[in-house]
Amino acid sequence: MPSTFSRYLPILTWGRTYNKSAFTNDMIAALIVTIMLIPQSLAYALLAGLPPEAGLYASIAPIILYAIFGTSRALAVGPVAVVSLMTAAALGNIVDQGTAGYAIAALSLALLSGLMLLGMGIFRLGFIANFLSHPVIAGFITASGVIIAASQLKHILGINAEGHNLLQLVISLFEHLGEINWITAIIGVIATSFLFWVRKGLKPLLLKNGVSKTMADVATKAGPVAVVVLTTLAVWLFNLADYGVKIVGDVPQSLPPLTMPSLSPELLKQLLLPAFLISIIGFVESISVAQTLAAKKRQRIDPDQELIGLGAANLGAAFTGGFPVTGGFSRSVVNFDAGAETPAAGAFTAIGLAIAALALTPLIFFLPKATLAATIIVAVLSLVDFSILKRSWGYSKADFAAVLATILLTLAMGVEAGVSAGVGLSILLHLYKSSKPHIAEVGLVPGTEHFRNILRHSVETKPEIVTLRVDESLYFANARFLEDKIYNRVTADKAIKHVILQCTAINAIDLSALESLEAINTRLGEMDVKLHLSEVKGPVMDRLKRAHFLDELTGRVFLTQFDAVKANS
């Protein structure tokens, strides 16, 4: 009984041994993460095209649900940059931003994503995420970072601009450049520069001046909060809103509301693909953070259970006024570094954010949107890393092609086209490589019973026998390649009477490959050439026996390649 429950409810495992020391550590971590999350949540809501409170709501119920169902001890779940961008891209094509329908469609997107993640977890389909190759993800994240930064420039400059890809955004920015609000632009540029300086220059400066490392760390992390406070004060004191500086304005003082996603079949159908892509990207991002942190304490992450945890979190977001969420990198690392020991830290963070949503929202009335945009830009530019291009170029041209296509298509056509193309190309290139397996013609090493590639070793061969060793399992994508190889060899050399396939490296033969072997056998038979097999593995042999192929084989099956050559000499 307990084992079944514990599988689906990891909270039963760590909850049983929860003690005061863990509680203290979790509380401290929660406090630090809460302070960091308040501006971040508001900013990502803005990025997703939603009212700021949606960012807070999306960080409350989801965190608690993940704490119950997730397996990572340190993962912090909530809105993250890339998923927020994908949300904006998905909804922007369907509903107008700022309408009630937009917020409700965001709930539907979270609902679909939650159901998909939950389904993949229950049916153990997490392997689907494996089809995103690492270089494709790296390229996608980099290109998304560029688009996100570009999309925030309008807030920094106080102008209107729309677009879901770089080209649209740049054109739109230039078109509206005349409408620039200079006070907004000054706030935006100062806030951005300050945050960059906090990130790069503050800590070394403090350390140089004798401040302790811990204090320097805290000061660095407090940077965004300081910018929020200072710019809000500035707007309030100087009535800058009257000069056209866009502010956050009224945010309801409330706990997360109970909400109902739209179940319109038309809408759900349009959101199906985006929800799938968001689920996969979110899962991949989350699991790699979780595994990195778990490894540091030799803890275990269960990918299928992670899907369930993230699925529950997204369902939570769908019914409490949020939008799609996942495990975020920066917040999780902060949580871990601050000493979080169990998912209870997440629950305490949720309580902190709930208090903020209930009590602190009037304080951010005058918070300029430019400040939130600055927070986003500084956060996402750390995601941008074009070195993956150089890295993949040096390692493998196929990987490079996939990365380049992903980056270019994401920039030019948006996130959905980019990630779809990346996945498609990765799979195609992989199939292409494995569709042309290495096939060596082998001969006998004199004085031994070993056979080696005739091109690389000085070996003995006989004119009437050709032996081919296939260095890969045979399946539909490479079956025809083997056929061609054999026909080319046999039609070019009329002396050949025996073809031996040395099957040492063949782990499996699918039905297509079996039919190719049958065709090879029949056609060689018509040319008066016999087909033999040697060194067939046990499981492959079992399968061949089921299919009557061996009854029709013109030649024989030999235990060793040496026997095969000896018998036909």
Add this chain to the structure above:
Amino acid sequence: MPSTFSRYLPILTWGRTYNKSAFTNDMIAALIVTIMLIPQSLAYALLAGLPPEAGLYASIAPIILYAIFGTSRALAVGPVAVVSLMTAAALGNIVDQGTAGYAIAALSLALLSGLMLLGMGIFRLGFIANFLSHPVIAGFITASGVIIAASQLKHILGINAEGHNLLQLVISLFEHLGEINWITAIIGVIATSFLFWVRKGLKPLLLKNGVSKTMADVATKAGPVAVVVLTTLAVWLFNLADYGVKIVGDVPQSLPPLTMPSLSPELLKQLLLPAFLISIIGFVESISVAQTLAAKKRQRIDPDQELIGLGAANLGAAFTGGFPVTGGFSRSVVNFDAGAETPAAGAFTAIGLAIAALALTPLIFFLPKATLAATIIVAVLSLVDFSILKRSWGYSKADFAAVLATILLTLAMGVEAGVSAGVGLSILLHLYKSSKPHIAEVGLVPGTEHFRNILRHSVETKPEIVTLRVDESLYFANARFLEDKIYNRVTADKAIKHVILQCTAINAIDLSALESLEAINTRLGEMDVKLHLSEVKGPVMDRLKRAHFLDELTGRVFLTQFDAVKANS
């Protein structure tokens, strides 16, 4: 010089040695094929939703172009059943049948298909066709045969019925069943029964009555022509057209006209996917026929040059009033059996058909459409073979799933959905299988230097060392699986200090897998566990060296697994 030309112009090879004996044989074959092709061409045009003359035109220029560019000595190119059905399905969604736009769209489809085939040939992309697994093709052809037969029932019964999948067709047939034309139905049923009898019962009967085998063969092949002549005479003599029997009617007396496909971007965009599917299916059908026939004479087929030949044939069809064509099974076999020695037989067939188009079309004015439908039904039912279901079930459940999905989706949703789903599912199942590679934990066979699976052999292991042997190349789809496997093993057993990866079976490591190895190395390092590699293949080692992975490796690379264990004991 000649070799470059000969590569792209196979005619230069066989044309140089063409002699009188080959000429005689080619002429005889051409005569037989021409007689067979006249009713068949008309029938397939009907199936594609086009006027009957389009079938003749599609058999003239394409045959000649294939004779120049193709590599098969016996392949006969022209309209075939499945491609004609796919043409009707592709166009039916876009243009109304019977309009001028429909025929022009058919030209555009042939143009696109021709350009795609040509492009694939020039860039040597024929491997794309390999992604159609044999069982998927078999399922698809079977389901298409059923749909084609069902689609012809309306002509047999003299009613109207529309639909591109079985469900639509059956419903539509039932709705119009009241409109049945009894005279048409009698002609249709008699013609169909007669053709079935010719195919199954005539030859044994003739042989039993002392007729020579050759004469019996000729009589069997003349069956369709006899039905055409008899039913045409019946309609003419008894004025059956006045009683509602639908006839072929006026067919222009003309050589193939010069035609221009529509280049409307809107239309071409809609035809892109269908043209691609038609190209791939057509190529696969054609190449397997060509290879079967070539093997019988130990001749060679060049798949990339075949693409060029078929591409040229389709371009020919596009500009001479045809529609998409490919190498047909039955006509090619007849051509081969009749003794065709070179592609010149095809050219002579084209001349025969041109004479028919120019002189014989008035003779088929009274030919009932029901007769053509009967010809189609009898021809395609030989394609229907559900035994692939049993065969794949017995061999591999994954292959069975792909076949079943292809058949059901083709029947329920039409040819495009069916073949797309089949390909998608084949690839997914293959990736799924290779995403969970066989990973064995191995130990030392006592008294030897060999290592074997600890689950199957009695071997020696050490508590602080775990050795894993991966029986597949590492790439993005299985990289995470290896990560999970290693983390699970190491977090469950705190005694482990060394993880050795035995790389005997790893032929390649892509960038994703490399990054997984780096992550494994780093995370194991954080757990104070060292990662070692043993028996790394040369090419894999070269690549790893380029990527600095070996510099960061916490453990070492050993030439043999035995060394690795000895060094860490």
